[in-house]
Amino acid sequence: MYSFTEENYLKAIYKLSDNKAGEITTNAIADAMQTKAASVTDMVKKLAEKQLLKYEKYKGVKLSAKGRKVAIDTVRKHRLWETFLHNKLNFKWDEVHEIAEQLEHIQSETLIDKLDDFLGYPAHDPHGDPIPGKNGEIKMHDVVTLSNLKKGDRCVVVGVVDHRTIFLKHLQKINLMPGSKIQVSTINEFDQSHNIKVNRNIELQISFDVAKNILVKIDS
Amino acid sequence: MYSFTEENYLKAIYKLSDNKAGEITTNAIADAMQTKAASVTDMVKKLAEKQLLKYEKYKGVKLSAKGRKVAIDTVRKHRLWETFLHNKLNFKWDEVHEIAEQLEHIQSETLIDKLDDFLGYPAHDPHGDPIPGKNGEIKMHDVVTLSNLKKGDRCVVVGVVDHRTIFLKHLQKINLMPGSKIQVSTINEFDQSHNIKVNRNIELQISFDVAKNILVKIDS
DNA sequence: TACAATTTTTAGACTAATCTAAAAATATTT
DNA sequence: AAATATTTTTAGATTAGTCTAAAAATTGTA
Numbered sequence: 001m002y003s004f005t006e007e008n009y010l011k012a013i014y015k016l017s018d019n020k021a022g023e024i025t026t027n028a029i030a031d032a033m034q035t036k037a038a039s040v041t042d043m044v045k046k047l048a049e050k051q052l053l054k055y056e057k058y059k060g061v062k063l064s065a066k067g068r069k070v071a072i073d074t075v076r077k078h079r080l081w082e083t084f085l086h087n088k089l090n091f092k093w094d095e096v097h098e099i100a101e102q103l104e105h106i107q108s109e110t111l112i113d114k115l116d117d118f119l120g121y122p123a124h125d126p127h128g129d130p131i132p133g134k135n136g137e138i139k140m141h142d143v144v145t146l147s148n149l150k151k152g153d154r155c156v157v158v159g160v161v162d163h164r165t166i167f168l169k170h171l172q173k174i175n176l177m178p179g180s181k182i183q184v185s186t187i188n189e190f191d192q193s194h195n196i197k198v199n200r201n202i203e204l205q206i207s208f209d210v211a212k213n214i215l216v217k218i219d220s
Numbered sequence: 221m222y223s224f225t226e227e228n229y230l231k232a233i234y235k236l237s238d239n240k241a242g243e244i245t246t247n248a249i250a251d252a253m254q255t256k257a258a259s260v261t262d263m264v265k266k267l268a269e270k271q272l273l274k275y276e277k278y279k280g281v282k283l284s285a286k287g288r289k290v291a292i293d294t295v296r297k298h299r300l301w302e303t304f305l306h307n308k309l310n311f312k313w314d315e316v317h318e319i320a321e322q323l324e325h326i327q328s329e330t331l332i333d334k335l336d337d338f339l340g341y342p343a344h345d346p347h348g349d350p351i352p353g354k355n356g357e358i359k360m361h362d363v364v365t366l367s368n369l370k371k372g373d374r375c376v377v378v379g380v381v382d383h384r385t386i387f388l389k390h391l392q393k394i395n396l397m398p399g400s401k402i403q404v405s406t407i408n409e410f411d412q413s414h415n416i417k418v419n420r421n422i423e424l425q426i427s428f429d430v431a432k433n434i435l436v437k438i439d440s
Numbered sequence: 441t442a443c444a445a446t447t448t449t450t451a452g453a454c455t456a457a458t459c460t461a462a463a464a465a466t467a468t469t470t
Numbered sequence: 471a472a473a474t475a476t477t478t479t480t481a482g483a484t485t486a487g488t489c490t491a492a493a494a495a496t497t498g499t500a
Contacts, residue, residue, distance in 0.1 A: 037478060038458085038460080042457075057478080058466065058478060091330075091334070099328050103326060106319070114310065245447080245448090246447075247447065255489095256490085261449055262486095263488095266487095277448080277449070278448060278496065444498085445498075448496085449494070450493070452491095452492105454490105455488085458483100459483080459485100460481105460483085461483105463481090464478080464480085465477080468473100468475070469473085
């Protein structure tokens with residue numbers, strides 16, 4: 001239906017729309033896609049012709065309902081495949097992204113439905129990101145970053161803000177990942193570093209930079 | 221490493237080499253790839269430059285060891301994915317081919333190794349075709365077509381000669397597939413149709429055309 | 441062996457996606 | 471508001487893969 005490249009552009013634009021409101025600029029897209037502005041202009045014209053987005057010269061773009069659906073479907077496929085790679089094939093959570101970037105473009109609705117069923121209709125991928133449903137609905141769970149908690153608070157890790165491999169590998173190293181239960185022991189005033197207790201037994205000190213990038217659900 | 225298209229050409233040439241000895245002609249490749257002879261000439265030149273095959277103008281092509289390895293790896297990936305789709309996602313055996321045609325081009329050696337492990341190192345795909353090993357070795361099991369048996373012989377279905385959907389669907393309909401145990405009851409002299417007993421209880425009559433296209437292992 | 445038929449290759453053109461370099465529009469600064 | 475800087479678009483070229491139509495080579499046949 002849509003090419004590999006078209007799906008990738010739509011996904012990138014969708015992710016940019018999520019952060020900022022309003023129109024998405026050509027340069028922002030070029031940056032996200034690791035390509036040149038001229039290439040973006042060309043592709044954006046093509047996508048506008050196919051009614052996947054609204055484009056006005058020098059004014060940026062905005063996804064149409066149709067374009068957003070394609071983007072969300074691509075995200076759904078990506079996150080289901082990541083879950084498969086992690087839960088069934090035992091890939092570490094920092095290894096799944098690149099392969100899922102390829103798998104997300106496989107064309108078959110039945111395949112994705114059956115994969116979803118095989119995985120037991122998971123709500124979140126290995127990074128804690130929500131997996132959109134078949135109809136495009138996304139259940140955001142209500143989360144805060146670990147850096148928002150106060151001394152004594154209990155929580156469970158559900159995801160990350162920074163998705164870069166270097167950060168994921170770091171969490172892997174200190175054994176902190178989705179599902180880990182945390183209690184904040186102390187917050188050091190000097191550098192805002194946190195002393196935390198993981199899974200009721202391991203004491204750990206993490207920098208403010210790390211705390212800011214961990215998403216948690218407050219244990220109630 | 222190699223493009224989608226390059227892998228498909230190498231696989232097609234490999235399959236043609238399997239049947240006939242000697243050089244593979246341009247038209248035969250065009251036919252197998254559903255494309256034009258001119259396109260084949262172009263691609264074959266490119267593959268020859270990359271040392272994936274030997275090409276002499278007007279003389280046809282022959283895979284190099286390197287080219288054959290790429291082709292066999294592609295076949296291995298195809299058949300492992302078919303097995304996954306059939307065994308884990310419950311696709312019927314006539315539905316797996318098209319999706320596997322896409323999945324076979326996903327680039328990741330680790331992925332295939334882990335998939336192989338997840339599936340329990342299967343020796344054959346859902347159609348009974350052997351799955352090449354990591355090093356390219358193919359264990360042919362020693363089979364004959366059902367039409368070669370004599371009255372009273374017992375055997376187990378292990379595969380098919382004709383891989384077209386129309387044939388696979390027919391076998392599905394009469395409930396005859398890999399693993400089915402067969403005993404030949406009668407061979408009708410008039411049209412060579414076979415009366416067989418399946419799994420020790422179901423009596424079935426199949427045409428010579430069907431018997432010729434079923435691969436079996438003799439029960440000893 | 442020469443003519444015809446078939447196969448294969450070449451030449452030139454097309455599409456999708458990309459790029460560089462230059463031009464045009466918009467935004468910022470003084 | 472004019473000058474400068476930045477962003478975006480256009481123009482023209484490139485690459486991978488494909489095509490049609492014509493030319494060249496090979497094969498088959500009389």
